Each structure stands twice: as structure tokens, then as C-alpha cells.
Amino acid sequence: MEHLINERVKSIQISGIRTFFNMVSRYEDVISLTIGQPDFPTPSHVKDAGKQAIDQNLTSYTHNAGLLELREASARFVNEQYGLSYAPESEVIVTTGASEAIDVTFRTILSEGCEVILPGPVYPGYEPIIRLCGAKPVHADTTKSGFRLTADLIKRHLTEHTRCIVLPYPSNPTGVTLLKDELNDIAALLEKRDIFILSDEIYSELVFNGKHESIATIPSMRDKTIVINGLSKSHSMTGWRIGFIFAPENISRHILKVHQYNVTCASSVSQTAAISALTIGRQDPVKMKGEYEKRMNYVYERLVHMGFEAEKPNGAFYIFPSISPFHQSSFEFALELVEKAGVALVPGSAFSSLGEGYVRLSYAYSMDLLSEALDRMENYLSNR
Structure with missing residues (x-):
């Protein structure tokens, strides 16, 4: 009966973010920085x-x-x-x-x-x-x-x-x-x-x-x-x-x-x-925002030190560095990071064809997790 499905539905795809997240979930000992999910509990x-x-x-x-x-x-x-x-x-x-x-x-x-x-x-x-x-x-x-x-x-x-x-x-x-x-x-x-x-x-x-x-x-x-x-x-x-x-x-x-x-x-x-x-919770976002800003500055500085170029974020909890120095597609680069560094980022191609040449890192994760993930990336890339 699939031939009767709406052609417009058949032509669209599951989000590239979720597709990559699901794909790398089968790998063991991978730190995933893929999902925009705040790590704070609901107040x-x-x-x-x-x-x-x-x-x-x-x-x-x-x-x-x-x-x-x-x-x-x-x-x-x-x-x-x-x-x-x-x-x-x-x-x-x-x-x-x-x-x-x-x-x-x-x-x-x-x-x-x-x-x-x-x-x-x-x-x-x-x-x-x-x-x-x-x-x-x-x-x-x-x-x-x-x-x-x-x-x-x-x-x-x-x-x-x-x-x-x-x-x-x-x-x-x-x-x-x-x-x-x-x-x-x-x-x-x-x-x-x-x-x-x-x-x-x-x-x-x-x-x-x-x-x-x-x-x-x-x-x-x-x-x-x-x-x-x-x-x-x-x-x-x-x-x-x-x-x-x-x-x-x-x-x-x-x-x-x-x-x-x-x-x-x-x-x-x-x-x-x-x-x-x-x-009651009018001030709830303030503490979270302060923590995200600390993480952003830390992640930005670490990435720049590794040789990435990135626009410094002023909001949300994502950074979108260029991978042009590595001469790979965003999917190839992201998959290699998973397999050889144990870190998952989202290929930029998930964000339209104009995202090719970039990867997205979500820093909606604890500093400990971010530190470990960036250490793994730096160790791998420096020995690549």
C-alpha cells in the first residue's frame, strides 16, 4: 500500500540531526554533543x-x-x-x-x-x-x-x-x-x-x-x-x-x-x-543562561586552539565551526570523529546544503562532559 502514500510525505526525510544521533547510538563509549536538550532539570x-x-x-x-x-x-x-x-x-x-x-x-x-x-x-x-x-x-x-x-x-x-x-x-x-x-x-x-x-x-x-x-x-x-x-x-x-x-x-x-x-x-x-x-519562574532562565555562556566561551576557545574557525555565538547553545582545514565532507568528518575520537557532532549538511563544510556542536551539556569530549577531539586531531 505504500504506493498510495502522499508523494510529498514520501519525498521528505527524517531530520538529519536525529538521523545522525540514531546512527551513532550503536557505537560504544561515544560522547554525543548532538541534541539541543538542556541538561538542567525542569525547575x-x-x-x-x-x-x-x-x-x-x-x-x-x-x-x-x-x-x-x-x-x-x-x-x-x-x-x-x-x-x-x-x-x-x-x-x-x-x-x-x-x-x-x-x-x-x-x-x-x-x-x-x-x-x-x-x-x-x-x-x-x-x-x-x-x-x-x-x-x-x-x-x-x-x-x-x-x-x-x-x-x-x-x-x-x-x-x-x-x-x-x-x-x-x-x-x-x-x-x-x-x-x-x-x-x-x-x-x-x-x-x-x-x-x-x-x-x-x-x-x-x-x-x-x-x-x-x-x-x-x-x-x-x-x-x-x-x-x-x-x-x-x-x-x-x-x-x-x-x-x-x-x-x-x-x-x-x-x-x-x-x-x-x-x-x-x-x-x-x-x-x-x-x-x-x-x-514564579521568571528568573529561572537567568542561571541557565549564565552557565551556557561559560560553556560557550570554553568551547569556543578550545575549538579555536585546535584550528577551527567559528563565528562566536551570542545566543542559544550551539556553535557551528568550519571544517574547511580538514578537506572532508561534513558527514565524513563527523563519522570519523565518532569512530576514531569517540565524539559525536552533527554534520552541517543536516542544516541545508549551505551547512556543508561545517559541524554543529551543542554545549547544552555539563562542563565535565564538554571537557572530556574536547580533549578527545584535540588528542585525535593532533595525531591525525
Whole structure:
């Protein structure tokens, strides 16, 4: 019966990150720095709120858009942190993680033949959904612009079919952030164009120098911007699956229909726990961010000492060094590290063809583990 499967589904692949992770899991004594999974436990007060929700039988459906108390808390959070202003009743949707938020957003705004401009290299979770919608991903090469999707790069790829531009900053896989001036330039370019912006800000709380800037704070951009965020990275709640969509009411009301038929609502238990994260846990990300910054500086310095070239990250918990001195494909290099050094990194080709020539290292791991992994890499490469 496989011949009856949707051809678009058959043409997409499992994420290269997961494919490589699964492939190397059969090797023994390998330190894997492949997954963007915070190594901090979910804060105790968040877990307690989830337990209480179960004990109090708060286990039924919620409003399709989520508990109003949670929507209010999330709107208040992004307003106080980033200057974003959204009405909890009509402009906030609680989703089953940021992944579902991306999915329902694309399925709402894209149609056959549309084009979506993405920076390349880029997180691999966008392209398959774009293709499933019958739309075309268009990757702009950011390898010569410090991995930043600039207004000039966007302009080169604009066509009459451009429907959406994705701004995934802070970036996975590069850790790069965008500055206010860069966002202003993009806003000036798009101000009079009917083009959506999907601003994926899931790492917004993990910015090391300065504060996270959202393009939705620019008045001319608010009506065309859909902001995606969530608690997986900021509060170490990956398995709780809580994401958010912030968008003007005339866009949100249509996204809500797709969300409703997709999942009905996010988990009621997780939503209750999320209220605690956004109220009692306002400072939870601060300690984590401080630790990630220490790890980033350590990893960056070690890699540079080994001869790698890398853009120094300013956010998230990834670094994306070039492997050009080693004259191998990213897959060959990563596989060799696994087999001969006992360290697993993600081949850059997992992040579009523009990621070829790089590898991604996640430093969402303890300093002890990072130290051992980098020692193994250095010992192997120095004797290669």
C-alpha cells in the first residue's frame, strides 16, 4: 500500500540531526554533543505545579487557544521582556511545543506555489513543512554575512511568489543573533510588501550580550509578523511541549482553526505547569543562561586552539565551526570523529546544503562532559 502514500510525505526525510544521533547510538563509549536538550532539570516549582494539576483533576480539555491565565501570563512575559504587545484573549495561542506552532502557522499562510525565504544554514524543521504545503523553500546563503539574514540577502531572493520570510534568531545551528539596526533594515525593505514574517524566537531568553530584539516591536512589522516562542529551551521543559504563537487577531483567528483540528489544545497539565514557569519562574532562565555562556566561551576557545574557525555565538547553545582545514565532507568528518575520537557532532549538511563544510556542536551539556569530549577531539586531531 505504500504506493498510495502522499508523494510529498514520501519525498521528505527524517531530520538529519536525529538521523545522525540514531546512527551513532550503536557505537560504544561515544560522547554525543548532538541534541539541543538542556541538561538542567525542569525547575521544582514547575514540576510541583504539574503534580498538583493531576491531583486536582485538571486533566480535561482547555479552551482551544489554551488556558486564559496562561495566555495572560505569556503576553505579560513577552511584553515585559521584549516590548511585545498582544491581547491574551485573541492574539495568543498555546501550542504543543514550538514545532506545532511552526506547523500550523505554515499551513495557515502558505498555499501551492508560494515561496518562503530562509537563512541557510538553518534548523531543518521548516523545510519539510513548507514542502508539505506545496510551497518552495528558498535558502539565502548567510555564510558570508556572519550567518545573518540581512535585508540585502532577502532582497536578492524576493519574487512575486514570496509569501513568508523566516527569522530564526537566536539561531540554531549558529548561535547568531540579529541586532536592532539589522531588523530595521529588514523592516524598511518589507514595509510596503504583503509578506509574512515568521519570527522563531524560541531561544530568546538565551542571549548572552544585550537583549533579544523582536522584529514585531517595529510598528510597521507587527501586522505581518507571527512570533513563535515556548518554554522548552528557556525553562528546560522540552518534554512538557508548551509553545506559543503571538500574532494579530486577524491572523490568529485563522491559525486557531488549524490548531484546533490538529491537536484540539495543548496538554492541560503542562499548561498549568507553564503558568508557574512564567510567574514564579521568571528568573529561572537567568542561571541557565549564565552557565551556557561559560560553556560557550570554553568551547569556543578550545575549538579555536585546535584550528577551527567559528563565528562566536551570542545566543542559544550551539556553535557551528568550519571544517574547511580538514578537506572532508561534513558527514565524513563527523563519522570519523565518532569512530576514531569517540565524539559525536552533527554534520552541517543536516542544516541545508549551505551547512556543508561545517559541524554543529551543542554545549547544552555539563562542563565535565564538554571537557572530556574536547580533549578527545584535540588528542585525535593532533595525531591525525
